[in-house]
Amino acid sequence: MKHTLSVLVEDESGVLSRISGLFARRGFNIDSLAVGPAEKDGISRITMSVRGDNRTIEQLIKQLYKLINVLDVQNVTNIPCIERELMLIKVAVTPELRFYILDIANIFRAKVVDISSASLTLEVTGDPGKIFAIQQILNQYVILQIARTGKITLVRESNVNTELLKKSLNYNNNSLYS
Structure with missing residues (x-):
């Protein structure tokens, strides 16, 4: 574990x-x-x-x-915590692919921090699951470079476990469509 x-x-x-x-x-x-x-x-x-x-x-x-x-x-x-990580990811782009990469960046609230005719560099900040998810999706393209920070975390003083809330909300949303 x-x-x-x-x-x-x-x-x-x-x-x-x-x-x-x-x-x-x-x-x-x-x-x-x-x-x-x-x-x-x-x-x-x-x-x-x-x-x-x-x-x-x-x-x-x-x-x-x-x-x-x-x-x-x-x-x-x-313990209920706030977890964050930062990733910079440089993806090779063509004019045809640029729109798709920008669309993915928008969905994940990633920032475009550098752009050229041949590549696009994104800054992604979030919990480790978000970082993993965008990297998995971008793996279908040509990734030129990746740099990631380590995970940082602080204990939630509210003691609210947001992971449990996410699971609860997903369960409730899924049951609406059942």
């Missing part, structure tokens, strides 16, 4: 290296990693996605707490 960890650390050189070393020594691959300043000066938030069972992740969290400069570790996998 994929877990999302939110780690607050002191903003010191070598912290990320120690954390990634801990993961490497234990044979874990970090699927997604994003680091940036947190709400207080001198503190950074590291958001990472890691695969493992609950027991293994609990052990990993205990090991993270033992590292110097680690202030807090939270497994936010089963």
